[in-house]
Amino acid sequence: MPDQTVPHFKVVGHSEPKVDAYALVTGKPVFVEDVDVDGSLHIAFLTSPHAHAQIIEIDTSRAEVLPGVALILTHENTPTRRYTTAGQGYPEPSPYDARMFDNTVRFVGDRVAAVAAETLEIAHAAVRLIDVQYETLPAVLSIDAALAVDAPVIHDEDDATGIHEAARNTVSVVKVDVGDIEAGFARSAAVVEIVCETQYAQHAPIEPHVVQGYLDNDGRLVLVSSTQVPFHARRIVSRVLDLPLYKVRVIKPRIGGGFGVKQEILLEDVVGLVTMRTGRPSLAVLSRPEEFFASRTRHPMRVRVKLGAGNDGVLRAVDMEVISNTGAYGSHALTVMSNVGSKTLPLYNKASDVRFDGKTVYTNMPVGGAYRGYGATQGYFALETAMDELAEDLAMDPVELRRRNHIRVGETSPIFEAIGEGKAGVEQMVKSCELEQCIDIGAERIGWDAKHGARRRDGSWVHGVGMSVHMQGSGIADVDMAAATIKMNDDGSFNLLIGATDLGTGSDTILGQIAAEVLGVPLAKIIVYSSDTDVTPFDTGAYASSTTYVSGNAVRIVAEQVRDQILEVASFMLDEEAARLRIGSERVASPMGESVTLEDVGLRALYATDQVQIGATASYVGAESPPPFLASFAEVAVDTETGQVKIIDYVAAADCGVPINPAAAEGQLEGAVANGIGYALTEEMLISDHGRVRNPTFFDYKIPAAPDLPRIRAILIDSYEPTGPMGAKSIAEIGINAPIPTIANAIYDAVGVRLRTTPFTPERVLDALEGIQQNG
Amino acid sequence: MKQTIALTINGTRRSIETELGETLLEVLRRNGMKSVKLGCDTGDCGACAVLLDGSAVNACMVLAVAADGKDVDTVEGLEHDGRLHPMQQAMIDVGAVQCGFCTPGILMSGIDLLSRNPDPTEDEVREALAGNLCRCTGYVKQVDVILATARLQAGETDA
Amino acid sequence: MQLTHLHSYARPTDLESAVELIREGGRGTRVMAAGTDLILSGSDEITGLVDLGGLALSYIEDRGGAVAIGAMTTLTELLEHPAAAAYLDGVVPEMLRRVGSPLLRNVATVGGNLVRRQPWSDVIPLFRALGASMTLFDGEDRSGPIDDLYAEAAHLTGTILTEVVLPRQPAGTAAAFWKFTRSAVDIATLNCAALIQAQESGCVRARVFVGATPRLAAAVPSAEAALVGTDLSASAIAAAARAAADEVSTGDDLRATAAYRTRLVSVGVTRCLEKAQERLEGVTS
Ligand SMILES: Cc1cc2nc3c(=O)[nH]c(=O)nc-3n(C[C@H](O)[C@H](O)[C@H](O)COP(=O)(O)OP(=O)(O)OC[C@H]3O[C@@H](n4cnc5c(N)ncnc54)[C@H](O)[C@@H]3O)c2cc1C
Ligand code: FES
Numbered sequence A: 001m002p003d004q005t006v007p008h009f010k011v012v013g014h015s016e017p018k019v020d021a022y023a024l025v026t027g028k029p030v031f032v033e034d035v036d037v038d039g040s041l042h043i044a045f046l047t048s049p050h051a052h053a054q055i056i057e058i059d060t061s062r063a064e065v066l067p068g069v070a071l072i073l074t075h076e077n078t079p080t081r082r083y084t085t086a087g088q089g090y091p092e093p094s095p096y097d098a099r100m101f102d103n104t105v106r107f108v109g110d111r112v113a114a115v116a117a118e119t120l121e122i123a124h125a126a127v128r129l130i131d132v133q134y135e136t137l138p139a140v141l142s143i144d145a146a147l148a149v150d151a152p153v154i155h156d157e158d159d160a161t162g163i164h165e166a167a168r169n170t171v172s173v174v175k176v177d178v179g180d181i182e183a184g185f186a187r188s189a190a191v192v193e194i195v196c197e198t199q200y201a202q203h204a205p206i207e208p209h210v211v212q213g214y215l216d217n218d219g220r221l222v223l224v225s226s227t228q229v230p231f232h233a234r235r236i237v238s239r240v241l242d243l244p245l246y247k248v249r250v251i252k253p254r255i256g257g258g259f260g261v262k263q264e265i266l267l268e269d270v271v272g273l274v275t276m277r278t279g280r281p282s283l284a285v286l287s288r289p290e291e292f293f294a295s296r297t298r299h300p301m302r303v304r305v306k307l308g309a310g311n312d313g314v315l316r317a318v319d320m321e322v323i324s325n326t327g328a329y330g331s332h333a334l335t336v337m338s339n340v341g342s343k344t345l346p347l348y349n350k351a352s353d354v355r356f357d358g359k360t361v362y363t364n365m366p367v368g369g370a371y372r373g374y375g376a377t378q379g380y381f382a383l384e385t386a387m388d389e390l391a392e393d394l395a396m397d398p399v400e401l402r403r404r405n406h407i408r409v410g411e412t413s414p415i416f417e418a419i420g421e422g423k424a425g426v427e428q429m430v431k432s433c434e435l436e437q438c439i440d441i442g443a444e445r446i447g448w449d450a451k452h453g454a455r456r457r458d459g460s461w462v463h464g465v466g467m468s469v470h471m472q473g474s475g476i477a478d479v480d481m482a483a484a485t486i487k488m489n490d491d492g493s494f495n496l497l498i499g500a501t502d503l504g505t506g507s508d509t510i511l512g513q514i515a516a517e518v519l520g521v522p523l524a525k526i527i528v529y530s531s532d533t534d535v536t537p538f539d540t541g542a543y544a545s546s547t548t549y550v551s552g553n554a555v556r557i558v559a560e561q562v563r564d565q566i567l568e569v570a571s572f573m574l575d576e577e578a579a580r581l582r583i584g585s586e587r588v589a590s591p592m593g594e595s596v597t598l599e600d601v602g603l604r605a606l607y608a609t610d611q612v613q614i615g616a617t618a619s620y621v622g623a624e625s626p627p628p629f630l631a632s633f634a635e636v637a638v639d640t641e642t643g644q645v646k647i648i649d650y651v652a653a654a655d656c657g658v659p660i661n662p663a664a665a666e667g668q669l670e671g672a673v674a675n676g677i678g679y680a681l682t683e684e685m686l687i688s689d690h691g692r693v694r695n696p697t698f699f700d701y702k703i704p705a706a707p708d709l710p711r712i713r714a715i716l717i718d719s720y721e722p723t724g725p726m727g728a729k730s731i732a733e734i735g736i737n738a739p740i741p742t743i744a745n746a747i748y749d750a751v752g753v754r755l756r757t758t759p760f761t762p763e764r765v766l767d768a769l770e771g772i773q774q775n776g
Numbered sequence B: 001m002k003q004t005i006a007l008t009i010n011g012t013r014r015s016i017e018t019e020l021g022e023t024l025l026e027v028l029r030r031n032g033m034k035s036v037k038l039g040c041d042t043g044d045c046g047a048c049a050v051l052l053d054g055s056a057v058n059a060c061m062v063l064a065v066a067a068d069g070k071d072v073d074t075v076e077g078l079e080h081d082g083r084l085h086p087m088q089q090a091m092i093d094v095g096a097v098q099c100g101f102c103t104p105g106i107l108m109s110g111i112d113l114l115s116r117n118p119d120p121t122e123d124e125v126r127e128a129l130a131g132n133l134c135r136c137t138g139y140v141k142q143v144d145v146i147l148a149t150a151r152l153q154a155g156e157t158d159a
Numbered sequence C: 001m002q003l004t005h006l007h008s009y010a011r012p013t014d015l016e017s018a019v020e021l022i023r024e025g026g027r028g029t030r031v032m033a034a035g036t037d038l039i040l041s042g043s044d045e046i047t048g049l050v051d052l053g054g055l056a057l058s059y060i061e062d063r064g065g066a067v068a069i070g071a072m073t074t075l076t077e078l079l080e081h082p083a084a085a086a087y088l089d090g091v092v093p094e095m096l097r098r099v100g101s102p103l104l105r106n107v108a109t110v111g112g113n114l115v116r117r118q119p120w121s122d123v124i125p126l127f128r129a130l131g132a133s134m135t136l137f138d139g140e141d142r143s144g145p146i147d148d149l150y151a152e153a154a155h156l157t158g159t160i161l162t163e164v165v166l167p168r169q170p171a172g173t174a175a176a177f178w179k180f181t182r183s184a185v186d187i188a189t190l191n192c193a194a195l196i197q198a199q200e201s202g203c204v205r206a207r208v209f210v211g212a213t214p215r216l217a218a219a220v221p222s223a224e225a226a227l228v229g230t231d232l233s234a235s236a237i238a239a240a241a242r243a244a245a246d247e248v249s250t251g252d253d254l255r256a257t258a259a260y261r262t263r264l265v266s267v268g269v270t271r272c273l274e275k276a277q278e279r280l281e282g283v284t285s
């Protein structure tokens, strides 16, 4: 362990079995759709076949008379208040440009109507009976079309708010200038400039979006939702439906994966309205095709990066220009684009002259949203490919170039403060960073020195290695807030109630481990419950890599408060000053060796003397967002005859502080890398000339299966983050940013072509290879 | 059109009413087998995998009436006398479960594999999981679970 | 529910009743093997199904070097059968391992794959290259090459495919299968199957099929012609690959452009023939 100050933990730092693992491996009914609610209506959607159109007339009469149809919702009978579907803190940095149902449809898949019926089959049949007359409008189907001088305006409605310049299809703009960029390039011995483009990709959680609604016995609306953001869901539903917040309860049971797409309020409003209007339970589930074309995607982007460095390889100037395509609605439009810069530029803090110029545009295409990596993924493609080229220009090993430039402990970057999320960022100093070790170990494991530049041939296949380095954040500084409640039971066990949402990430377990560590009990004695807006305290939700750090700190603080209460009670029992008592192994002990069990304490507190419920609620707001770091290495083989790329080996060495649960942290890293490899090689939503998604199934849209991947080698390099709970930082997102640049650089090492457009399909690779052959 | 079929689900013979056009997935879920998940309905994700007469199949690709008279095994039936199937236990111990939505299907494919090939290589395990999509894990630990179970079972038969 | 208009289902136990049921059922009635494609179609036109599961058509027999396969045999059963492994260096399992996933192969049938005529079928190009024959039943047994299924006017209503036979191959014969996909489990961007037979004098018989072009697999006579009479050397194989790239017309779809597919034709035919040639040498040496 690099840092000798890391304390010795009993529960933290161990790969404790997940608290929900037993229920999951035995197939218990723990997901939203696993609990049958008697008499539930089923909801099906009619979506727009046009990329841009005005609804002239909508005739539901034939559908209404179909036996079994309970309710049909259209723009004619639903609330018109504009809002954003982005589940972000209030006020959301995303524009209020959406309506539940609008009379203008802005992408193929935009909601036109919803039918609630006794069965899903009837609902689908009724959907087919709705007659809609559209007047099609000219559609904008690319970034360039959106920015054209006389481009059709996508959001010309006058009640939308928060749009930077609707008339120019520009949702948001961020400009940051540090130093003098032109002077910086003038002072540079080597300058490279590249433009990279990323594709439409979808999160593809295996469990689709699903919401079950019902009224409780007091007539309150209960929404059981597969959501990352129960509290935002409650707030947004209350706003859209104009329902007092106290009338809404959102429960998040087990979630079958989210990756950002469940940070979006896509079904809760409709289920809520159906249940309120009919008084009956109702259920909505997106089909897999709907998940692709009607939910959310990763924002496709064009990113230009220009780097200037001295002969020593040290960066002088970094210029980044971003145009992000948010599709028809501005969900996360500003913040994802901001993150392209804020999560990448501080990594190379040696550059004194830095410029960031970002904008997000509307198109009549599928809607962008939060997606693991959140802009950093797109940014790192351009930045880390450009670094590779810079290394070549300087005749320097790419590994060495990274070593000379990356941020280190005790250092800062002006970008931390300059770019925030919807407001200014927060100045911060890096307090933990083992990136150097990550680079060394990663390079050694992949066999960098022997393989880089060696171009080993095996028939038509050529091998190459590539690398890239990364940072992310741990929550949004000054924005993300989490609270936790602990109460003690008579037997010395504890209930931990958290608003943080475990979406398969293991956060219930990790937060339980933190509580167990502080309270000196095994994890089994912590009964973790997340999340229910009626029961658990507030949490902004599971996104921005916030849970371990922000929610973890809340849990640490509340556990310390509860521990102090326990010591207080024990001090009467042991007749010893509380400050001299120690908690551990489910006991409180005095320096004299006398002790009482936690059960004794619990029983006394609840039943005997000075009766009191031992318990507390505490909250935490991240004052900073300490970055985790990652060095990523891949060996690829490229078939020069077909352009096919195979990943032979992948090493991801990450510093996430103290991993609270190493197996869970490795799992996060492995999963993120796998997702990134899919994004790099096969995943691409293909959009037709009419704006329709051509491949909205797993048959046609290929996410990696087990035989597509090598054995991803996730390596955790411990550091100790002093502001983190037990020294921890985040790990959930960072891995996904790495495969694109790592693989792009490895392809270059193998066959000498630079790929600028993702994914690196065999056809793109072969075209690039032949381009080279043609040009000499 | 409804029809009554006989299915032996996890060892218990049951008489079940089904619509002719329903898949085995729908019928199993309606009858309480909630471990059988719907992830795509097109035979591509494996979340709905069950053992049909001992072979792992996508329940969304089988018409319920066509399964009349057959044995169906799901994850609900893996636990015996309060003891988990060793592959379930390994899933917990290795930390191979993230969201767990794919886990039942992976267990079914893993059990099918070991019944055909008790000593698979890592590549064979990966091939066996080809029809089970997991978006959370990167498959590393799931593959380890199946390899570990194979070793454990080999040890048991040796002894 | 996938087949919402389905109102009759039968699992007859003899072929005569099966054919009768199909005829009585009329337009909306379909023969069902495993039903995977029928379920996926979700078609409202399907009102009746005649399940072939009760007809004892699931078997594999070695008939003196020929392999007879009942139409209801699942792809897994064939993949795992020793007779398939023994046939031409295991070219059939080589192909089947690339079909769908194990979960699919455990149900999908050989007959369903052949009759469904998916343009990207992997079974069709290989079985045609091998010169498979079949038996159809429409009240009586009719035998013929499986090629008849793929003739323009082929039309199977009221007819059941009962058996496919991979013929016994003369000594000095080898075959290979090649499939290009975007990921491990995917239908072919392009596939290719080849069979070559050599004697002292050189290549006496060649069959080359290219599929998923993206149209249904078809023979490539010019490539076959380029091989016959040669010594199957690298240059002969290269000539065959060039001929194939010239002859095979390719198209665009979401998996690839026509231009890329044409490049794959050449690579696929080359690799397929090279592998067959290696197997041939393995046999002769
Ligand atoms: C996810 C997925 C991936 C796939 N990947 C591949 C792949 O990579 N390569 C590949 O080659 N295939 C692939 N397939 C196709 C798969 O092999 C087919 O689903 C299968 O071939 C159909 O078999 P079945 O037994 O289910 O036929 P069914 O769906 O029962 O029948 C298919 C058609 O054939 C007719 N039919 C069936 N049997 C007979 C018979 N004996 N006589 C007369 N008519 C009959 C039916 O009426 C129907 O029209 C894939 C399918 C899926 C769902
Ligand atoms: S739900 Fe059956 S394979 Fe996906």
Ligand code: FES
Binding pocket: A206, A256, A257, A504, B097, B098, B099, B100, B101, B102, B103, B133, B134, B135, B136, B137
């Ligand atoms: S654990 Fe979430 S899909 Fe596999």
